[in-house]
Every structure is written in C-alpha cells, then in structure tokens.
Amino acid sequence: MSTLTALRDVTFERNLSLRKLKGKLFEIIAFFAILLGIAMLLTLLIDVFLDGLPWISTKLITEFPSRFPDKAGLRSALQGSVWLMVLTAVMAIPIGVGAGIYLEEFAPQNRITRFIEINVANLAGVPSIIYGLLGLGLFVRQLGLGRTLIAGAMTMALLVLPIIIVTTREAIRAVPQSIRQAALALGATDWEVSRDHVLVYSAPAIMTGIILAMSRAIGETAPLITIGALTYIAFDPKGPFDIFTVLPIQIFNWVSLPNPDFHGLAAAGIIILLAVLLSMNALAIWLRNRLQIRW
Amino acid sequence: MDNNHVVLETKNLNVFYGNFLAIKDVNFQVFRNQITAIIGPSGCGKSTLLRSFNRMNELVPSARSEGKILFNGEDIYDPTIDPVEVRRKIGMVFQKPNPFPKSIYENIAWGLKINGFRGSKSEMDDLVEQALRGAALWDEVKDKLDQSGLSLSGGQQQRLCIARAIAIKPEVILMDEPASALDPIATLKIEDLMRELKENYTIVIVTHNMQEAARVSDYTAMMMLTGEGERSGTVIEFDRTNIIFTRPKDKRTEDYITGRFG
Amino acid sequence: MPRETLIRQINQIRDEILILGSMVEQATLSAIQALKNRDTHLAREIFEADQNINEKRFAIENAIITLMATQQPMARDLREMTAMLEVNTELERMGDYAKGIAKVVTRLGEGDVIIPIQEIEKMAEIAVSMLHRALGAFVSENHVQALAIPKEDDQVDELFNQAYRKIIEAMIANPNLIDHTNLMLWVIHNLERLADRVTNICERTVFSATGELFEIDGMDEDDANV
Numbered sequence: 035m036s037t038l039t040a041l042r043d044v045t046f047e048r049n050l051s052l053r054k055l056k057g058k059l060f061e062i063i064a065f066f067a068i069l070l071g072i073a074m075l076l077t078l079l080i081d082v083f084l085d086g087l088p089w090i091s092t093k094l095i096t097e098f099p100s101r102f103p104d105k106a107g108l109r110s111a112l113q114g115s116v117w118l119m120v121l122t123a124v125m126a127i128p129i130g131v132g133a134g135i136y137l138e139e140f141a142p143q144n145r146i147t148r149f150i151e152i153n154v155a156n157l158a159g160v161p162s163i164i165y166g167l168l169g170l171g172l173f174v175r176q177l178g179l180g181r182t183l184i185a186g187a188m189t190m191a192l193l194v195l196p197i198i199i200v201t202t203r204e205a206i207r208a209v210p211q212s213i214r215q216a217a218l219a220l221g222a223t224d225w226e227v228s229r230d231h232v233l234v235y236s237a238p239a240i241m242t243g244i245i246l247a248m249s250r251a252i253g254e255t256a257p258l259i260t261i262g263a264l265t266y267i268a269f270d271p272k273g274p275f276d277i278f279t280v281l282p283i284q285i286f287n288w289v290s291l292p293n294p295d296f297h298g299l300a301a302a303g304i305i306i307l308l309a310v311l312l313s314m315n316a317l318a319i320w321l322r323n324r325l326q327i328r329w
Numbered sequence: 330m331d332n333n334h335v336v337l338e339t340k341n342l343n344v345f346y347g348n349f350l351a352i353k354d355v356n357f358q359v360f361r362n363q364i365t366a367i368i369g370p371s372g373c374g375k376s377t378l379l380r381s382f383n384r385m386n387e388l389v390p391s392a393r394s395e396g397k398i399l400f401n402g403e404d405i406y407d408p409t410i411d412p413v414e415v416r417r418k419i420g421m422v423f424q425k426p427n428p429f430p431k432s433i434y435e436n437i438a439w440g441l442k443i444n445g446f447r448g449s450k451s452e453m454d455d456l457v458e459q460a461l462r463g464a465a466l467w468d469e470v471k472d473k474l475d476q477s478g479l480s481l482s483g484g485q486q487q488r489l490c491i492a493r494a495i496a497i498k499p500e501v502i503l504m505d506e507p508a509s510a511l512d513p514i515a516t517l518k519i520e521d522l523m524r525e526l527k528e529n530y531t532i533v534i535v536t537h538n539m540q541e542a543a544r545v546s547d548y549t550a551m552m553m554l555t556g557e558g559e560r561s562g563t564v565i566e567f568d569r570t571n572i573i574f575t576r577p578k579d580k581r582t583e584d585y586i587t588g589r590f591g
Numbered sequence: 592m593p594r595e596t597l598i599r600q601i602n603q604i605r606d607e608i609l610i611l612g613s614m615v616e617q618a619t620l621s622a623i624q625a626l627k628n629r630d631t632h633l634a635r636e637i638f639e640a641d642q643n644i645n646e647k648r649f650a651i652e653n654a655i656i657t658l659m660a661t662q663q664p665m666a667r668d669l670r671e672m673t674a675m676l677e678v679n680t681e682l683e684r685m686g687d688y689a690k691g692i693a694k695v696v697t698r699l700g701e702g703d704v705i706i707p708i709q710e711i712e713k714m715a716e717i718a719v720s721m722l723h724r725a726l727g728a729f730v731s732e733n734h735v736q737a738l739a740i741p742k743e744d745d746q747v748d749e750l751f752n753q754a755y756r757k758i759i760e761a762m763i764a765n766p767n768l769i770d771h772t773n774l775m776l777w778v779i780h781n782l783e784r785l786a787d788r789v790t791n792i793c794e795r796t797v798f799s800a801t802g803e804l805f806e807i808d809g810m811d812e813d814d815a816n817v
Contacts, residue, residue: 217429220416220444221440221497230443575802
C-alpha cells in the first residue's frame with residue numbers, strides 16, 4: 035500500500051507497517067491460545083468417549099452398582115443426583131433469590147448491608163470442601179441428620195446459595211433504574227414494582243443463574259465425600275432421609291478400582307454426567323438469548 | 330401574579346443531598362392548565378426541583394428537604410401524606426423514554442390495575458384507547474397493541490410514556506427534558522401534544538433547550554446557581570414566558586437566554 | 592464570552608446601518624443644495640443615490656433575517672434585531688423624502704418660484720443632526736440620549752409653520768406662480784416628516800435597550816399643523 039501523498043509528513047514517524055505487524059503478531063498468539071484450549075478439551079473428550087462408548091447401554095441406567103463390571107450401573111447414583119438437585123433447588127432457590135431481592139431492592143444502604151454483601155461475594159469463592167466440613171459438623175452431626183440426602187442437599191444449598199444470590203443481584207441490577215422510576219411515578223408501591231417489573235424482567239437471567247448453580251451442585255464431589263455420602267447404594271432412595279450416592283462419587287469410586295473394565299464404566303458415567311451438565315448449560319444459554327430483555 | 334388557580338406552590342423550599350444544599354429558597358407557583366418551564370444551566374437543580382414535586386427525590390437515599398410544597402393548598406411533605414398517593418396525582422415523564430418491556434396495552438393498563446381499577450375487560454380497553462388517543466398515539470399503534478412497547482420508535486415510546494402517565498388521570502404531569510433524546514420532528518410532535526394536554530392537565534417541564542421552553546410554555550422559571558461558592562440553585566426569575574424571552578428583568582436571565590452566560 | 596459570531600455579526604449590521612444613515616443624510620443635504628442652487632444635475636444624482644439606499648436597505652434586511660434564522664436571538668439581541676429592521680425601513684423612507692425633494696427640483700426646472708430657503712435649510716440642518724445623533728444613540732444603545740432627541744422636533748415644527756406661512760403668502764401675492772410655489776409645501780412637508788421619523792428611531796432605541804415599548808411625546812403634534 036502506498037502512502038497517501040497528503041499523509042507523507044516529516045514530523046511524524048508513522049511506521050504504519052511495523053504497527054500493523056505487531057497487531058498481526060498479537061492476533062496469531064491469541065489464536066494459538068484458543069487453539070490450545072480447544073485441543074486439550076477435544077483430547078479429553080475423545081479419550082473419554084473412546085473408553086466409555088462401549089459401556090454405554092441401558093444397563094448403565096437401570097442397574098445398581100455391582101462388583102461385576104457387566105452388571106454394574108448408575109441407577110442409584112442417578113437417582114441420588116436427581117434427588118439432591120431437587121432438594122437443593124427447593125432450599126437454595128427461595129432463599130437465594132429472596133436474599134438477592136432484599137439486598138438489591140429493599141436493604142437500607144448502610145454498613146451492615148455492605149458487610150453482608152461483601153461476605154456473600156466472598157462465600158462464592160470459598161473452596162467447596164469447607165462447605166463439606168460445615169455440613170459434616172452441622173447437619174450430619176449437630177442436627178443428627180446423618181449421611182442422608184437432606185444433609186447433602188443442605189450442604190449443597192449452602193454451597194450454591196452465594197452463586198444464586200450474586201446472580202440474582204446482577205440480574206436485578208440489570209433492570210434499568212428508569213423502569214423502577216417509571217413504575218413508582220405511576221403511584222406503585224415498592225412491592226408492586228418488584229413483583230410486576232423487576233422480578234419479571236430479571237427472571238430469565240435469574241433462571242440462568244439458578245441452572246448454572248444447579249449444574250455446579252450435581253458436578254460437585256468434595257463436600258459430599260466429606261459428609262460421607264456412600265459409594266455403594268444398591269437400592270432406590272425413597273426420601274430425603276435415605277442415605278445416598280451421586281454420579282461423581284460413583285464415577286470416582288469406579289476410577290479408583292483396579293479392574294480396567296470399571297475404568298470404562300467410569301468413562302461412560304462421565305459421558306452421562308457431561309451430557310446432563312452440557313444440556314443444562316445449553317438450556318441456560320438458550321434462556322439468556324431468547325428471553326432476556328435487551329434494554 | 331395572575332388570578333389563575335395555583336396548583337403547585339413551593340414555599341421556601343430547600344433540598345439537600347447529605348449536607349449539600351442543592352436548591353435553596355425556591356418560591357414559585359404552577360398555574361392550572363398552564364405549561365410552566367424550568368430553565369437554567371446544567372447542574373442548577375432543575376431536575377431536583379421537578380422531582381421534589383412528586384417526591385421522586387426521596388429515592389436518593391441522602392435527599393432531604395425543608396420548606397413546603399403545596400399541592401392544591403395541601404403540603405405534600407406533611408408526614409401524614411404517602412408519597413405513593415402524591416405520585417398518583419402528579420405524574421411524570423422522563424428524559425429517556427422508559428416504556429415497560431411489556432405490550433403497549435399492558436404499559437397503559439398496569440398503572441390502572443395497581444391503582445385499583447376493578448372494571449371489565451372492555452372498560453379497560455376503553456381506558457387504554459382513551460389514553461393512547463390522548464397521547465396522539467392511537468392511530469399508530471391500534472393494530473399492534475400486543476407488541477412490546479420497546480418495538481416503537483423513540484418518539485412513539487415517549488408518547489407511550491405520556492399515555493401511560495395520563496391513563497391514571499393525574500392533575501399534574503412533570504416532564505423532565507421529555508424531548509432531549511428525540512429527533513426534531515418527534516420533538517415537535519411532543520410539543521404539539523403538550524399544548525393539547527394542557528387543556529386537561531397542568532404541565533411542568535424541565536428543559537435545556539431554551540427554544541423549546543419558549544415554544545411550549547406559558548410561564549418560565551429561570552434557575553441559576555447562587556449563594557456561597559455558587560453551588561446552590563434557586564429560581565432567580567419567574568414570569569410569563571413571553572416576558573422572560575423578550576425582556577427579562579434579571580441581568581443573569583438575560584445573559585443566559587442570549588447565550589452570554591459563562 | 593460565548594456567541595462571538597452573533598455579536599460580531601450584530602456589530603457588522605450596526606455599521607451598515609450607520610453607513611445607510613450617512614447616505615440618507617448626504618442625500619437630504621444634497622437635495623437642499625440642489626434646491627438652493629436650482630441644480631437639476633445634482634438632483635438627478637440624488638435619484639441614483641436613492642437606488643443605492645434601497646439596495647443597501649434590502650441587503651441589511653437580508654442580513655438581519657439570516658442572522659435571526661441561524662442564531663435564534665433572544666431577549667436583548669432579539670429586541671435589537673427587530674429594532675434594526677424597523678430603523679432600516681425608516682432610513683429607506685427618509686431616503687425617499689430626499690428623493691422627493693430632488694424630484695421637486697427637476698420639476699421646477701428653470702421656472703420662477705419663491706423658495707423660503709432660510710427656513711428650509713435650517714429645517715434640514717436640524718433634522719439631519721437629529722438623525723445623526725439618533726443613529727449614534729441607537730448603535731450605542733443609549734436610551735437616555737435617544738429620549739432627549741425627539742424634543743428637538745419642536746424646532747422643526749416651528750420652522751415648518753414659519754415656512755408654511757411664507758409659502759401661503761407667496762401664493763396669495765403671486766397667484767400665477769402657484770403651481771410651482773405649491774411644490775414648496777412638498778419640500779417642507781418632507782423635511783418635517785423626516786424629523787418625525789427620527790422619533791421612531793429613538794423609540795426603537797429605547798425598546799432595544801430597555802424592552803419598553805411606547806411612543807415618545809411630541810410625535811403626533813404635526814397632525815394639528817397640517
């Protein structure tokens with residue numbers, strides 16, 4: 035490219051070609067960074083699929099765990115995961131969303147509120163095993179709930195609560211102040227504004243946050259191991275006060291067995307867990323894209 | 330000044346944000362079925378004054394006021410008065426059009442519902458149509474009442490907001506730079522609409538645009554920063570608009586409207 | 592200070608109005624000169640000068656309208672610009688009075704006539720002086736000065752009455768010259784009107800400077816005299 039005559043200027047060292055080269059270089063580095071990430075993920079997925087695909091069958095879902103690889107399945111773990119998720123959701127959603135609304139819409143702007151806000155934000159960053167220890171001490175022992183679904187779900191609820199609170203607050207904050215003012219100016223009460231506007235408009239984003247929190251809950255292993263969820267459950271959990279196991283624990287257990295056939299089973303379990311997690315995330319993305327209001 | 334009925338009147342109004350005296354010692358009146366413009370340089374407290382009239386200022390946590398604002402003779406800052414009640418009587422239209430992300434119909438209907446509308450669906454339909462006609466929007470939207478209010482153009486959105494405000498039949502409509510985000514044609518439409526609305530409502534408008542104030546208003550209040558360090562805004566001159574724009578009495582008003590300010 | 596464009600352009604228009612004013616003054620004095628010397632050649636030059644006055648008047652009017660359209664003047668600026676339009680029109684009319692006198696000169700030609708030249712010269716001198724100072728007051732927005740000038744119109748009126756009596760007496764004494772002598776009534780009438788119009792300029796000056804709109808006394812006294 036030849037320089038425009040008008041731009042040939044003695045006082046400026048323009049060096050356009052070098053500047054463009056730097057830009058190109060950066061682009062290439064950035065491209066390799068993403069390539070590396072994708073390559074690793076692909077390797078992992080391919081490896082898991084190669085190991086696990088032969089083991090995918092209906093037995094995996096219908097059978098309880100067993101000492102014999104051809105008879106072993108994820109039945110109790112799947113049910114445990116579903117139970118855990120539902121119980122966690124029942125406890126964490128109302129409390130988390132409620133707390134988010136309170137902090138964002140109603141709490142007075144003072145030191146106590148700020149103190150709570152900071153703590154909630156920090157809780158989201160606490161390692162999950164700490165929640166496991168809390169659950170073990172408080173729910174399993176102190177409250178005497180034992181190693182039951184309800185104790186696990188309460189622990190998980192604690193774990194995902196900060197996530198739900200934070201995403202709820204962010205969703206609510208995304209509703210423009212001008213909408214609240216518009217509603218208030220019509221003679222609405224704070225409650226009417228929250229009920230008919232703020233909550234309605236932030237619902238898709240809150241839902242997205244909840245789904246992501248739930249996918250976190252079913253993927254977590256450490257706190258449940260800490261509170262002592264069992265790995266060998268050969269019956270269907272009947273209620274919240276049954277002992278239980280969950281997918282990641284079952285997978286973890288299989289991986290640690292010496293028989294390589296169990297490793298294949300573990301890979302198959304991972305595929306199922308991945309499928310559940312990815313479809314939940316996909317749902318979250320879909321919700322965000324389709325329902326979210328663009329202001 | 331005139332024998333007109335005074336709808337709103339401020340008496341020695343001071344508004345603070347924390348310790349900061351934002352507007353001080355404001356005394357002026359708003360007359361029934363007239364358009365009163367509040368003009369003045371940026372940051373002189375025009376919006377603060379406007380938002381005092383429907384107690385929207387209280388949404389700022391540190392805001393506090395002294396003095397009185399009489400609405401038909403009654404002090405709206407009396408402790409027994411609920412701001413929700415005030416806002417129902419004194420509506421507001423904002424600078425940026427802010428329709429609810431609901432259908433056009435719902436945008437109008439919601440205000441009626443929360444204010445206790447207990448009629449039939451067809452009565453509601455009538456009220457929605459009335460409000461949209463009142464805001465000169467009906468012909469443009471009558472076939473798409475179920476579409477989102479956000480799908481309208483900026484000027485239409487602002488008229489929807491005006492329709493929403495008049496649907497609950499307030500006495501006064503406060504307008505905070507209602508045309509500043511609109512193109513010139515949409516602006517003129519809003520201005521025409523204001524002249525129609527003043528048959529039934531009393532309008533107070535804050536505007537940066539002096540030509541707009543000159544075009545639409547009957548009375549003009551000129552605000553300016555005064556006092557220590559020139560930090561507190563007050564109304565320095567209040568008169569009929571034609572006088573303010575041809576022969577203002579205050580030198581500062583003159584300098585401002587002839588563009589020699591600052 | 593903001594609005595420098597507006598201020599600069601207003602000043603330019605003020606200058607143009609002063610120039611137009613001096614053209615009118617010149618035309619008036621020349622017309623009296625032509626009458627005194629019975630100089631039809633000079634009278635024709637005044638016709639041409641009036642063309643220039645008319646053109647300049649339209650140019651000024653255009654400039655004011657453009658400025659109003661583009662700068663949206665308010666308050667004092669708005670008053671001054673409307674006043675300028677008015678003053679501009681008044682000056683053009685005054686130019687027509689001078690042209691009227693020049694026309695009388697050409698009509699008279701070499702014919703016999705009795706001219707009360709002393710009174711006429713004095714009237715012209717006072718009227719032109721009033722105009723000159725009125726325009727000075729106008730461009731400097733000096734309403735005190737503007738308020739004082741119209742009082743001098745009384746002198747013009749007094750001279751008008753004296754000249755009027757002389758002309759009537761001349762008509763009675765020389766009925767055969769009545770056709771030409773009658774033209775002298777035009778001349779003194781034009782000068783008297785010219786002085787009256789100075790009062791209008793003074794009124795506009797007061798309006799421009801203060802926003803007050805009223806007639807300055809003495810304006811309509813000529814009604815009784817005509």
